[in-house]
Amino acid sequence: MSVAQRVGSLLEQAITVLLNRADRSDTVSIKAALREARETAPYLVASDEELTEAIVEAATAMGLCVAFDGRE
Numbered sequence: 416m417s418v419a420q421r422v423g424s425l426l427e428q429a430i431t432v433l434l435n436r437a438d439r440s441d442t443v444s445i446k447a448a449l450r451e452a453r454e455t456a457p458y459l460v461a462s463d464e465e466l467t468e469a470i471v472e473a474a475t476a477m478g479l480c481v482a483f484d485g486r487e
Contacts, residue, residue, distance in 0.1 A: 426456060426466075443470065448474075467485060
């Protein structure tokens with residue numbers, strides 16, 4: 416079972432919607448994606464690490480580059 420499935424299909428859909436806004440030439444910021452996910456779903460209990468993995472899985476599947484700036 417992938418991490419995206421463990422964090423929930425609703426969250427996976429929300430991540431996909433957020434990433435669909437990006438151009439294929441854009442780089443996805445983990446820091447910004449985490450912030451948007453937490454703002455969109457403030458009740459979410461998934462850890463930042465689980466969310467990061469789900470974001471990376473979705474972004475790479477969509478052919479987007481990922482900036483691992485979550486610890487900055």
